Amino acid sequence: MAKTIAQEFTKGLWDEIAPFRLVLGLCPVLAVTKTVENGIGMGLATTFVLLCSNLLVSALRKVIPPKVRIACFIIIIATxxxxxxxxxxxxxxxxxxxxxxxxPLIVVNCIVLGRSEAFASKNGLVKSIADGLGIGIGFTLSLAALGAVRELFGTGMLTFWEKPIQIFPSSFEPFTFMIEAPGAFVVLGLMLAVMNMVGKK
Amino acid sequence: MGEMIKMVVVLTILSSFSGGLLAAIKDNTAEQIENQQLAFVKGPAIKAILEGSENDPIADRFKLMDGDVERSFFVGVFNGKPSAVCLEGAGKGFGGDLAVMVGVNPEEGNLKGIGMTTHAETPGIGSRAATDEAFKAQFKGMALADGFKVKGDGGQVDALSGATVTTRGVAIAVTDATQVFQRLKPQIEEQMKTFAK
Known part of the structure; x- marks a missing residue:
C-alpha cells in the first residue's frame, strides 16, 4: 500500500508529527520555545535542513555505499x-x-537523521521532498504551538518580529513559571495528552 | 576491495564538495556577518560613547595590524574634526572573558567613555557594568597615562558594589585598550586624518 505524494506530505502534519506523535527531537522543542518567534525560527531552520538533506540523500541513495551511509548523511546534514x-x-x-x-545542534537532531535513514534513503526524489517538507512544517507548527502557549501564559503577550502584542488585559498576572524550563515539560505533557485524546480511535 | 575504494571515493567527493560549498558561502557572508555583529553587539556601545558625532562611526572605521592581531577602530567626527576614536579591549571578569569598547580623545590624552560589549557576568550583579550609567560615566575624562585600577587595588575606579571582580575585569580591559592605543598611536592619528570632513 504505497502512499501518494500528498499522503507523504500530510502525515508529517498530524499522524507522524514528530514531537507529539513520535516524541522525537525534544531538545529544541523544550529549550527554544520560550516565545512563538523562537519556535518558528527554529522550526524553519530545521525544515530547511530536513528538506535539503532529504533531497540530497534521496538523489544519492544509489551511490552511497551502505556501510558508510551514516557518515555520508552526517556530512550532508552538517553542511x-x-x-x-x-x-x-x-x-x-x-x-x-x-x-x-x-x-549547530540540528546536526544531531534525530528527526533529521531519522528521515534520511528511514525514508529518503529508500524512496524517490519527489516523495522525499514531500516527506521532508511535511515533517519539517509539522515540527515548525509544534514548536510554534508550544511557544505560543508558553509565551501567552508566561507573559500575557505574543511577540512577532520584535513587536509584542498584548493579548490578555494588563491586569493578568503572568505565570512566570511557564517560560522557565519546567513550564516546557508541563506544557509538552499537556499537549501530548490532548493529542492522544483527540486522536483516540 | 572494490567496495572499499568506492566508500573512500564517495566520502572524499562528498566531503570536498561540502567543504567547497561552505567556503564559498562563508566568503560571501563574511562581510554581512561583520556588519550585523557591529550593528547589534558593538554598535550600541560605540554610538553611546560617540554620542553627538556628525558621522556614522560604524561606517567610518579602519583596521590596523597590532602584531599578529587585526584591530578595528571607529572614528567619531566632532565639529568637522575627527577627534575621537573607539577601540576594543579585553579583560577577565567573574564569568569569563569580557570586552569593553573604549573611546579615546587622542589630542587631550584622556577617555571619551566606555561601554561593555560582550560579557558573561552574573545577571543583575556583574552585568550592571554594561548598564549602570554612573559606573560608566566615571571613566569619562580619566587620563590615559594613569593606568586603570579599582580603588581597593590603589587605583581610581569606583567598584560596583558586590561586583569588584567584574569592575577589575573592566579596568583591565580599559587598560588593555589604552595600551593598544599607545602602541599604535602614530598610525591611528594618521588614519584618523583621512576622515576629516
Whole structure:
C-alpha cells in the first residue's frame, strides 16, 4: 500500500508529527520555545535542513555505499546546518543570538537523521521532498504551538518580529513559571495528552 | 576491495564538495556577518560613547595590524574634526572573558567613555557594568597615562558594589585598550586624518 505524494506530505502534519506523535527531537522543542518567534525560527531552520538533506540523500541513495551511509548523511546534514547558521548570522542576527547553540545542534537532531535513514534513503526524489517538507512544517507548527502557549501564559503577550502584542488585559498576572524550563515539560505533557485524546480511535 | 575504494571515493567527493560549498558561502557572508555583529553587539556601545558625532562611526572605521592581531577602530567626527576614536579591549571578569569598547580623545590624552560589549557576568550583579550609567560615566575624562585600577587595588575606579571582580575585569580591559592605543598611536592619528570632513 504505497502512499501518494500528498499522503507523504500530510502525515508529517498530524499522524507522524514528530514531537507529539513520535516524541522525537525534544531538545529544541523544550529549550527554544520560550516565545512563538523562537519556535518558528527554529522550526524553519530545521525544515530547511530536513528538506535539503532529504533531497540530497534521496538523489544519492544509489551511490552511497551502505556501510558508510551514516557518515555520508552526517556530512550532508552538517553542511546544510552550517549553511543555515551562516545565513542566519548574516541576515537575522537577533534571532541567531536567541537560538544560539541550538542551531549547530540540528546536526544531531534525530528527526533529521531519522528521515534520511528511514525514508529518503529508500524512496524517490519527489516523495522525499514531500516527506521532508511535511515533517519539517509539522515540527515548525509544534514548536510554534508550544511557544505560543508558553509565551501567552508566561507573559500575557505574543511577540512577532520584535513587536509584542498584548493579548490578555494588563491586569493578568503572568505565570512566570511557564517560560522557565519546567513550564516546557508541563506544557509538552499537556499537549501530548490532548493529542492522544483527540486522536483516540 | 572494490567496495572499499568506492566508500573512500564517495566520502572524499562528498566531503570536498561540502567543504567547497561552505567556503564559498562563508566568503560571501563574511562581510554581512561583520556588519550585523557591529550593528547589534558593538554598535550600541560605540554610538553611546560617540554620542553627538556628525558621522556614522560604524561606517567610518579602519583596521590596523597590532602584531599578529587585526584591530578595528571607529572614528567619531566632532565639529568637522575627527577627534575621537573607539577601540576594543579585553579583560577577565567573574564569568569569563569580557570586552569593553573604549573611546579615546587622542589630542587631550584622556577617555571619551566606555561601554561593555560582550560579557558573561552574573545577571543583575556583574552585568550592571554594561548598564549602570554612573559606573560608566566615571571613566569619562580619566587620563590615559594613569593606568586603570579599582580603588581597593590603589587605583581610581569606583567598584560596583558586590561586583569588584567584574569592575577589575573592566579596568583591565580599559587598560588593555589604552595600551593598544599607545602602541599604535602614530598610525591611528594618521588614519584618523583621512576622515576629516
Amino acid at each position: 546544510f546546518v552550517t549553511v543555515v547558521e551562516l545565513v542566519m548570522q548574516a541576515y537575522a542576527y537577533p534571532l541567531f543570538l536567541k537560538l544560539g547553540i541550538f542551531i
